[in-house]
Amino acid sequence: MEPIDLYTSTGVKFWRHPEQMHSFLNKKGKTVISTHISPTGRCNLNCEYCSVSKRGPVEEISLGVIKTYISELLTRGLKAVILTGGGEPTLYNQFAEIVDYIREQGLGLGLITNGTAGKNFSNMDWVRISVNYDTINTLLKSTYVFDLGTTIGLSMVYSGKNKQISYIRLNELMDKLGAEYLRVLPNCLPQELDEAHEQIDRWIQDGTTYKGFAERVIHQHKQHRTPPLASCLQSYFRPYLSEYEGGTVFPCDSVVLNNHLSRFDKKYSICPAHKVGDYLDGRILPKFAPFNDCQGCVFYNNNMMLYRFTHGVHEFHKHQDLIKHENFI
Structure with a gap:
């Protein structure tokens, strides 16, 4: 199994969940x-490449709404939760309570964080820390709390000032944290993606002279491609709960890339958090069609894989062995 399949959403892990896949096929919900889940829009940074840089006034989801949402999804097959943003999730006032509640339900838990606010990352299956030029010194000086066995990874957008971060500093940070990988991806501007990916390949190649660097780097080749579908099939497997309007379900986090929105727009909202079951049962239909509205989609391959599954094509037989973090798709 390639590292990119373990630590990013390539679609491979879907085949480890036949119950959910067949429920989708048979419309069982x-x-x-x-x-x-993005519990808060608050953030302590102002990254130049932020995908939600045009978000409105800071909004948050109440703990009660989050619990209701998770409780409903538990009846729908839910196995894992990823806390993300939005903003910086560890700034949420009841962050510890969310973590405790999720764990009490027996769910897997991952965290995407900038690593400059909260420092206690215990009780996580994995933590991915975003690295940028303005924070790497803070990350190197900080002391974090991780459980034994927690998978630690880093993520960096290869853009702007981040290109000035030295291989030595990145290696030092990976060694300090015991990071298993550094995911590198370009800023999500479709007109510049091909050149950006070429730059990343050259950057990684140049880094091979630094012992232990290149072999830990994952270059995620994100591309924007519009799925020729009337609905987002992936949304039935991994919905995204945004802080928008106090808790709104969206199909994914890449809707902010459509038409350079840089925010969660009501057009792409599916339903309030407490009605997610109605969506999964087909009683609520989305207000958008990917073939017409999702020019910024980075989950084209996943959606087309699911479409082919509805037409009899599957890969269950190829993935019978346990996959690391397989509940995080």
Whole structure:
């Protein structure tokens, strides 16, 4: 199994969940494997490449709404939760309470963080820390709390000032944290993606002279491609709960890339958090069509894989062995 399949959403892990896949095929509504939750829009940074840089006034989701949402998804097959943003999730006032509640339900838990606010990352299956030029010194000086066995990874957008971060500093940070990987991806501007990916390949190649660097780097080749579908099939497996309007379900986090929105737009909202079950049962239909509205989609391959599954094509037989973090799709 390639590292990119373990630590990013390539679609491979879907085949480890036949119950959800067949529920999807038979329209039974028990399709959810994992969900992303953005509890707050508050952030202590102002990154130049932020995908939600045009978000409105800071909003948050109450703990009660989050619990209701998770409780409903537990009846729909939910196995894992990823806390993300939005903003910086560890700034949420009841962050510890969310973590405790998720763990009490027996769910897997991952965290995407900038690593400069909260420092206690215990009780996580994995933590991915975003690295940038303005924070790497803070990350190197900070002391973090991780459980034994927690998978630690880093993520960096290869853009702007981040290109000035030295291989030595990145290696030092990976060694300090015991990071298993550094995911590198370009800023999500479709007109510049091909050149950006070429730059990343050259950057990684130049880094091979630094012992232990290149072999830990994952170059995620994100591309924007519009799925020729009337609905987002992936949304039934990994819905995204945004802080928008106090808790709104979206199909994914890449809707902010459509038409350079840089925010979660009501057009792409599916339903309030407490009605997610109605969506999964087909009683609520989305207000957008990917073939017409999702020019910024980075989950084209996943959606087309699911479409082919509805037409009899599957890969269950190829993935019978346990996959690391397989509940995080």
